[in-house]
Amino acid sequence: MRVRFAPSPTGQLHIGGARTALYNWLLARKHGGTLVLRIEDTDPERSTPENVEQILDALRWLELDWDEGPISQVERAGRHREQIDRLLADGAAYEADGAVRLRVPDEGETVVSDVIRGDVNFPHSSIDDFVIARSDGSALYNLAVAVDDLDMGIDHVVRGEDHLSNTPRQVMILRALGAEPPIYAHLPLLHGPDGKKLSKRHGAASVQALRDAGYLPEAVRNYIALLGWGLDAETTFMTTEQLVQGFSLERVSRSPAVFDEQKLRWMNGRYLRDLASAELARRLEAHTGRSGLEAAAAVAQEKMQTLADFWPLAAFLVERQPIDEDAWNRVMKEGADEALREARSALAEVEPFALEPVEAALRGVVERLAVKPKQVFQPVRVAVSGSTISPGIFESVVALGREETLARVDDALARLSTIA
């Protein structure tokens, strides 16, 4: 089996393109086939090394590898020209107004056999003689694809449904060249939440945007695998091995799917929480460009859905943050100073400065003061984190350490007394 994936060198790898890449990859890996990567654009202006590299980078991030390529259609212009000349010599094509057109018979039809959609018939009466080469001699997409697929021995073509209507043209070129077409599978398109074709204005529409937004590659892979395909009624989380094992083109849906970032977020959160905290820290460090995040990562892990959630939630564990004034005003009311004083002395003495003793010490304060837990914990939270929203207060205090915690509580106390 030889499968090819042919992304356009637009710079960004579209999510639909990523799904196509994934399905091609799953197909090849499942059957021990060869995956050929071709950069699909006959225009050297678009097919720049920078643009190509960005696509490859996105594929690598998704951990989708390939066996041959990347091969650029631009590099194959000579071969395309040869085959155009051959079609001309055979009489299968002719020149008109400088451009080369393929002869399409008036009668009959071309049948495209599609694994997902069955046989699709295209009557020739609705297809004109179409252009295969521009007047400057350069090949057009349909010609280039057919020639490349033939030369590379491709037997499986998995691509978006937007190519279905072009397929009979490619089949006709292939037959004119004396070859039989490969097996086709046209995937349903991906739409945005508004039902329109997914694009940049739907937010994170590219793999790069997803990466920047703090999604994990394994979560993205799992999620996009489920856009147009499902193993059964229940299974949602699948490892790459399970994906490879379970995938089948025959089970791919025929109807378009909507990319739902909320579900991706949820899934990403699940993957995030399953990470060992050292691994999470490693990824956070790569994402934020900071180091020494392990303690904070462990504390914040339960609360994050994406890597980008980390900083707003846990920055106070890494460096002191300004206090949110709304939070201060809501929490630092009567009783707050007493709670803070008590908490301070309890924390000053607790030994060792670890999770259970710290929790016991702070709960002791609640008991002694005979107040509700939040009347102690919220002032401490605001003093320490600057916000009413934070990871668990005991975990946070321990991660911060005794010295830093006491310093922040002291500052809050000082501020309270100046106001009073």
Place this chain on the structure above:
RNA sequence: GCCGCCAUCGUCCAGGGGACUAGGACGCCGCCCUCUCACGGCGGAAACGGGGGUUCGAAUCCCCCUGGCGGUACCA
């Protein structure tokens, strides 16, 4: 216009003649848990686009309509 594809909760995925009172998940709502926010647990609302057939029986098969999408380029 012409050609083609598609049609189950708001969304994704199941179900492909009887097991359907249509299942699971996200999201939403309520309750529980709880130091905030989350996580988690429990419960709830929520769908077979319409009309004709075929059949003892249709979400499932056929036809029509409607709707959505794609193509119809010297774009890919």
